[in-house]
Amino acid sequence: MVMEYHQRTVKQPVHFTGIGVHSGVNVHLTVKPAPPNYGIHFKRVDLPAQPTIKAHFNRVVDTSLATVIGDQGCIVSTIEHIMACLAGLSIDNVVVEIDSHETPIMDGSAAQFTQLIKTAGIARQDAPRMYFAVKSPIKLEKEGKSVHLLPADTFKITCTIAFNNPVIGNQTFSLDLTEETFEKEICRARTFGFLHELETMKFYGLAKGGSLDNAVVIHENTVMNEGGLRFPDEFVRHKILDCIGDFSLLGMPIIGHMILYKSGHHFNHEFLKEFFNQKTSWETMTLREFEASRQNNAKPAAL
Numbered sequence: 126m127v128m129e130y131h132q133r134t135v136k137q138p139v140h141f142t143g144i145g146v147h148s149g150v151n152v153h154l155t156v157k158p159a160p161p162n163y164g165i166h167f168k169r170v171d172l173p174a175q176p177t178i179k180a181h182f183n184r185v186v187d188t189s190l191a192t193v194i195g196d197q198g199c200i201v202s203t204i205e206h207i208m209a210c211l212a213g214l215s216i217d218n219v220v221v222e223i224d225s226h227e228t229p230i231m232d233g234s235a236a237q238f239t240q241l242i243k244t245a246g247i248a249r250q251d252a253p254r255m256y257f258a259v260k261s262p263i264k265l266e267k268e269g270k271s272v273h274l275l276p277a278d279t280f281k282i283t284c285t286i287a288f289n290n291p292v293i294g295n296q297t298f299s300l301d302l303t304e305e306t307f308e309k310e311i312c313r314a315r316t317f318g319f320l321h322e323l324e325t326m327k328f329y330g331l332a333k334g335g336s337l338d339n340a341v342v343i344h345e346n347t348v349m350n351e352g353g354l355r356f357p358d359e360f361v362r363h364k365i366l367d368c369i370g371d372f373s374l375l376g377m378p379i380i381g382h383m384i385l386y387k388s389g390h391h392f393n394h395e396f397l398k399e400f401f402n403q404k405t406s407w408e409t410m411t412l413r414e415f416e417a418s419r420q421n422n423a424k425p426a427a428l
Contacts, residue, residue, distance in 0.1 A: 127301075128215070128256075128279065128378075132161050132250040133215055133216050133249055134159055134247070135156055136158070136245060137158070138155050141153070141154045141237070143231045144230060145230065146230035147191075149334040152229040153225075154221060154228060156207075156219050156222075158218075158220075159220050161251065164218060165219055166221070168221065168223070169201065169223060170222045170224050171223075171224040171225060176197040176198075178196040178199070178201055180221075181194075182394065182397040182401075186200060189390075190326075191204075192374070201223060202226055202227040204370065205367050205371055205390070207221065207235070210242065212372075212378065213302065213311065214304055215304060215378070216242070230334060230339045232315060232338065233338075234314055234363070235311075254378070254411065256377060256380050256412060258380045258415050258418075260407055261276065262406070263396075263399065265392075265395060267395075270388050271388070272393070273385075274383050278419065279301045279380065280378060280379050280380060281299065281300070282365055282369070283384045283385070284361055284364050284368060285386045286387060288360075290346075291346050293360050296358045296361035307369070310362065311366050313356075314362035315359065317340060317343065318343070320349065323340075337351070341354065341360075367390065368385060368388065371397075
C-alpha cells in the first residue's frame with residue numbers, strides 16, 4: 126500500500142490568486158510550511174489580529190453550500206477543495222494564509238492547487254504520521270443517504286450519486302487514495318450545478334463569482350461548457366473530491382474503506398460526529414504499528 130510513514134509539509138510558500146465563487150471577490154491565498162504536529166490552520170491576514178482557525182470538524186459552522194469553518198468571530202468558507210488537495214498529497218502541516226473569508230474557486234477543481242504545490246515541492250518531516258485505523262464498521266443512514274466506513278488495509282473510497290437528470294443519472298466510482306490516484310483520477314474533477322440553481326443563487330446575492338470558467342453547468346439535458354466534461358463521470362469524481370476534503374477535517378488520515386451513497390457536505394459532517402461517537406471502532410496508530418498489527422493477526426495461532 127502507498128501511504129506515508131512520516132508527516133509532510135510544503136518545501137516553500139505557494140501562492141494562489143482567484144475569485145471567490147460566492148463573494149465574487151479577488152482572493153490571495155498562500156500555503157506556507159509548518160512544523161510537525163501543527164496540523165492545518167487557516168490564517169485571516171486581512172483582519173487586524175490575523176486570527177487562525179484550525180481545519181477540524183469541530184470548527185465547522187456551516188455546510189449549506191460549502192464547508193465553512195469558524196473561530197474567534199471569523200470564518201473561512203469553501204475550504205473543501207484546498208483541503209482535498211492537501212489530503213490527496215499527504216500534506217499534514219501547513220499555514221494557509223488568506224485575505225478574504227472565502228478561498229479562491231480556481232477552475233472549480235483542485236487541479237491548480239495540486240499542480241503548483243507539487244511544483245514547489247513537498248518535504249518529509251522527522252515525525253511519524255498518525256492514522257485512524259478502522260477496527261469495526263461505522264454506519265450512518267438517514268433520508269436515503271448513507272456513509273459506511275469499514276476496516277481495510279488502505280484508504281479506499283467508493284461513492285455513488287443519483288440525480289434525476291440524464292446528463293448525470295447514477296454514477297459510481299471507487300479508488301484507493303494515493304498521491305498518484307488523486308492527481309490522475311480526482312483532482313481535475315470540477316464542481317457542478319444546474320443553470321436554474323445558479324440563476325437562483327445569483328438572484329439572492331450568492332454565486333457572484335460562479336461561471337463556466339469554474340463550474341460544470343447543466344441546462345436541461347446539455348452540458349453548457351464549451352469543452353464538455355473532463356471525464357465521462359466527472360460528477361461522481363468531484364463528489365469524491367469533496368468527500369476527501371470534508372473527511373480530512375478528522376485531523377488525521379483514515380485507514381479504512383469509505384462507502385458513500387448520495388452524501389454531501391452536511392451529511393459528511395454528520396458522519397464525522399458519529400465517527401467520534403464510536404471511539405471503540407477505531408484506533409490511532411502509526412503506519413508501522415498498523416502493518417505490525419496486520420502481520421500479527423495473519424499469523425496462525427500456536428498449537
